[in-house]
Amino acid sequence: MGYIPLPENVVAARAEGVARASSERRRARSGHHGPHRRLGARPPSWDYFADRAFRRLAQGGVWLILLLLAFILWSIGCKASVGDAGATDSASSRPRPGTSARQQFGVLPQIWGTLYSSLLALLVGGFFGIVDGDLPDRRTSCRHGSRRSSAPIVELLAAIPSVVYGLWGLFVVVPAMRPAANWLFEQLGWIPFFGTTLSGPGLAPAALVLAIMVLPTVAAVSQDALRLVPYRVKEAAYGMGATRWEAILQGDAPAAATGIFGALVLGFGRALGETMALAMLIGNSNQISLSLFSPANTLAALLALNFPEAGPREVAGLDVRGAGRCSPSRSSST
Numbered sequence: 001m002g003y004i005p006l007p008e009n010v011v012a013a014r015a016e017g018v019a020r021a022s023s024e025r026r027r028a029r030s031g032h033h034g035p036h037r038r039l040g041a042r043p044p045s046w047d048y049f050a051d052r053a054f055r056r057l058a059q060g061g062v063w064l065i066l067l068l069l070a071f072i073l074w075s076i077g078c079k080a081s082v083g084d085a086g087a088t089d090s091a092s093s094r095p096r097p098g099t100s101a102r103q104q105f106g107v108l109p110q111i112w113g114t115l116y117s118s119l120l121a122l123l124v125g126g127f128f129g130i131v132d133g134d135l136p137d138r139r140t141s142c143r144h145g146s147r148r149s150s151a152p153i154v155e156l157l158a159a160i161p162s163v164v165y166g167l168w169g170l171f172v173v174v175p176a177m178r179p180a181a182n183w184l185f186e187q188l189g190w191i192p193f194f195g196t197t198l199s200g201p202g203l204a205p206a207a208l209v210l211a212i213m214v215l216p217t218v219a220a221v222s223q224d225a226l227r228l229v230p231y232r233v234k235e236a237a238y239g240m241g242a243t244r245w246e247a248i249l250q251g252d253a254p255a256a257a258t259g260i261f262g263a264l265v266l267g268f269g270r271a272l273g274e275t276m277a278l279a280m281l282i283g284n285s286n287q288i289s290l291s292l293f294s295p296a297n298t299l300a301a302l303l304a305l306n307f308p309e310a311g312p313r314e315v316a317g318l319d320v321r322g323a324g325r326c327s328p329s330r331s332s333s334t
Contacts, residue, residue: 109286113296117207117282118271120292125211125271126264129218133226133263151219158216166280169209174198174281177205181293198293206281207292210274214267221266225259226252275300 132154181198188194198204229252237247253260283295284305 107299109288110297110299110302112288113203113282114272114298114300116296117203117210117278117298118268120203120207121210121214121271122264122268123211124208125214126218126267128211129215129263129267130222130260132215132219133222151223154216154219157212162213162274162276163280165209165213166277169205169277169281170201173205173208174201177208185293192290193292196289196291196294200295201281201283202293202295203282204292206278206283206296209277209281210271213274213277214270217270218263218267221263222256222260225256225263228259229255273300275304279304 132151178198181194181202181204184194185197196202233251233255234247237251242250278298279301282298282301284297284301285295286297287294289296
C-alpha cells in the first residue's frame, strides 16, 4: 500500500499552528505579559516588583494608622494628665491614698458596664446575624427561598436613629421585660445574674436593644463572607451525606471563619461606641454588678451626659476617659 500525501490545506493549517505555538513560547520567555501570554508561564519580574511594592505600602499604611492612633491617645493623655485633672485609683472607683475624697473618681464601673453590655449584645446579635447571613443565600433550595424576605427588613434596621431605639426600649422593651425579670428574681434570685429586680432601665433591656442595633452590621458582613465560599464545598458535604445545617456548620462556616470574625469585630465596635440608646436605657448608675436587671453605666453615655455641663477640669478628665485611659470624671455635687 503506497504513501498517500495529506491535502495542502491540512498541511498549511498544521504548519500555522506550530508557528503560532512557537511564537507564544518566545513571547513568554521574553517577558511579554499581554493578553496572548500562555497560561502557566512564569510572570515577568515587573509583576513580582509591583506585588512586593504594594505589600510594603499596605503594611506601611497599617503601621502609620497605628502610630497615628498612638499619637492621638498620647496627646489627649498629656492634655488631661494626672497633674491637671487630679489623681484617682485607675483600678477602682476610690481616690488614691493621700488625695481628697471629693471630686476624685475612677472609671472602672463605666468600663465594666461598657464591656458587659457590649458582650451581651454581641452574644445575641452575633448569633442571629450569622444565621440571617446564611439563610438568604441565593444558592439554597427553593423551599428556603421565602426566607430571603428577612434580608430587607434587617437592612432597614440600620437606618433607624439611636434615639428612636432608645424611646422604643423605654416604652416597649422595659415594660415587656419587667414581669419576666421580677419572676426570675423571685424564683432564681440566688443566681447572681438574676439577683435584682427590673424597676426601670437596666442592663438587660439595653443589651437587647443594642443587639438589634448590631444585627444589620453582623448580618451584612457575614453574608458577604459566606457568599465567597465556593458552592462545591457545600455540594461535597451533601455528597458525603451531611444535612443542610451540617454542611453550613462544617463546610461553609470554617471556610468563611475569617469574614465572620471580622463581622463580629465590627459589631462589637458598633456596640462599644453606641451612645444615646444606652444613655436612655442602661440606667446611668456607677456600680459593678453581675445582675442583668441592675442599672449600670458606659463610657459613651458618661461622655454624652457630662460634657455639656463640664468645666475645663472636668473636660480634661473626660478626654482621658474617651481615650481609653483612667482619669477623674466630672466633679460630684457638694
